[in-house]
Amino acid sequence: MSALARNRVGQYEVASDLSFGDLSAAVAAGWRDFRAAPLYGLFFAAIFAAAGIGLSYYFYNRGELAWLIAAAAGFPLLAPFAAAGLYEVSRRRLSGDSIGWGPVLGAVKAGDGQLPVMGVIAFVIFAFWVILAHTVFGVFLGQSGLGATPLQTLLTPAGLGMLGVGSAIGGIVALFLFAITVVSLPMLIDREVDFITAIIVSVRVVQLNTFLMLSWAVIIALLAFAAMAPAFVGLLVVLPLLGHATFHLYRRAVR
Template identity: 60%
Template sequence: MAREGKAQMETTGQDSALNTPLSPPRVASDLTLGDLAKALGTGWRDFLAMPRFGLFFGGVYVLAGLLIGWVTVTGGNLTWLIPAIAGFPLVAPFVAVGLYEASRRRAAGAPLTWGAVLGALKGHGDDQILSMGVIVFVAFSFWMIVAHAIFAVFVGESGMGRDPLAALLTPEGLAMLGVGGAVGGVMAFAFYAMTVISLPLLVDRKVDFLTAIIASFAVVRRNFVVMLTWAAVIAALLFVAMLPGFLGLLVALPVLGHATWHLYHRAIA
């Protein structure tokens, strides 16, 4: 009984040590491209050390992508397929919340249990992470509305009833892809800047989501070239991983999720 009580106290102490108390985040201004390479290497090692978590969250992401593709194809809404796939990476940071928790626990030597990792979505009992989840959903929905508006402006009724691929190869379709790509790129980067540090911070510390978002924007602003490069790395890896029927995301998502946690740890003192 004494040993069990002691073990329970040690476990509780480990968990408590993980949750940094309220304090203003201090943002680094000296990130380098070497930090990105180091984060990717550490993220890969985290994935190999605890693949069950990576494959689980990667599997959830893959199933979500396949479901989106199935709904658009079977529903005859192929014109929605491209914006849906293009906007799909927007939800990746929220799916990766459990991966941040797994990396944090592994680094701290705390127990790696499903309850603890999945419980990260609840945050610190203050619904801040769930609030960010609502923002993620709204951002994805807003992108779909904007994409539909761009389609209506450039293609409109002329694209209705036509082969979607043929419609995209027309001058109007190519113009739509150009404008949609530019608008989508700006929106995606703004959303990336808002979430890349804020979600790991909410997992790590008891702060409100506005404070976390401000810290995330600050990291991107103070380390713009490095963080822009990280955004390009994430976009490229996710795009390549989606090509083989989304299956590459089984590895790409967890590695990037674990790596983002370690980059956050470097960015927030």
């Protein structure tokens, strides 16, 4: 099989030579998009941050620290869908089209409902992760819980075992969701394509550019968790930057 054939998914040609120069250029372009149209980024980021604060308050108020930890660890998995409108902003800036709230908010209906289907898939995966994480917590700390000194509890053999197993499972779930969404979501905004084809293209991009795409996944995870630390405030900058940058990386990956 020729290299060209390996790099094609239907009518789409998938790049196999993405470099850190491409990634750097995508991030720079994403930052320019955010600076050029900041209100859209702040709007979607504020909604996502408010959802995170509300979810945290709900579990904390009920004293469900185990569920809170599980939900907080998996919450960044939903971030790509909060950026759907940002993909549309980047698409319009790139094509020279006018930008308005109507088309940007309408981006969630992209592809005759294909994007909402992806949203349902992601939410199911998120719920599955929360249940898995709570189960791991119960296996290791079910009897004692976190106690009065959560940090000390996490440093015990049982706590470290929970963190190790939970991180491994979470990493697998996060990598799976990243692989099927990192290209498929902006692609659904940008082209007339069904979600199955978009997922296949997304996975193919990750396969052909494994090291670079895994590096991008790690960068996203680190920035997202760091942005969540100060009461989710950091998401007001991080989410728009990552959303716009992801769109430009997709445009470099699918030619």
